[in-house]
Amino acid sequence: MRLNKFLSTAGVAARRKADDIIAAGRVSVNGKIVTSLGAQVNEKNDEVAVDGKRISLPLSFVYIKLHKPKGYACTNSDEKGRKTIFDLVPSSQRLFSIGRLDYDTEGLIILTNDGDFANKVSHPSGEIEKEYIVKIEGDIKQSELAVLRNGVVIDGQRLPKAKVKVAGVQANATRLSVVIHEGLNHQVRKMFEAIGKNITLLKRVRIGGVKLGGLKRGEYKPLKPYELDQLIF
Ligand code: URA
DSSP, rough: OOOHHHHHHSOOHHHHHHHHHHHHOOOOTTTTTTTTTTOOOOOTTTEEEEEEEEEEOOOSSSEEEEEOOOOOBBBBSSSOOOOOOOGOOOOSSSOSSOOOTTTTTTEEEEEEOHHHHHHHHGGGOOOOOOOEEEEEEEOHHHHHHHHHHOOOTTTTTTTTOOOOEEEEEEEEEEEEEEESSSOOOTTTHHHHTTTTOOEEEEEEEEEEEEEEEEOTTTHHHHHHHHHHHHHHH
């Protein structure tokens, strides 16, 4: 395995950043500093260290889908001391989340101990669709839907286009399905804020071919092999 993939899988840094760490002379293999970017390692036998600290790969990989409830942060340790999604999935191993959801957003999030997989799936070049159910107060006009679909403009900057459909209309509320490819900070909330709509529910229901399905809030289960296949491109 290439040394940069080893470091990425172990969660040290994504491959390009791992190359910088290697080039800076911070990585040793079997006690010798290695600066060659194409270096290969035998992940079973070689001893890899960064800044003198031994780095090892997990013995087996886990890929989990979780229904994140509102009120949980997607960080390994929250600086405000709030509950995190990692409190919901007890594990003896270090898990990474693939992308993030806001504290007040619920729905599908994928967790893994495979850092390289997490980096690949969250990279924008993969253009993986993310589908959200959005509930807003009141109704929405065709002209407002057109603005969301074309990409709202905030401070002269246009947010990416989105697929937006009305999924249900109630007395004082509307449910919409919103599909985006990117994971910009607060992207969906900013879209609706730009057209003056108040979001009362934001829930992610799909990442690529992986659906939230019948998972209840706080529940999690391993991804099926066919779900994993649909995330790797
Ligand atoms: N867009 C948002 O605004 N928040 C999320 O949590 C996810 C997408």
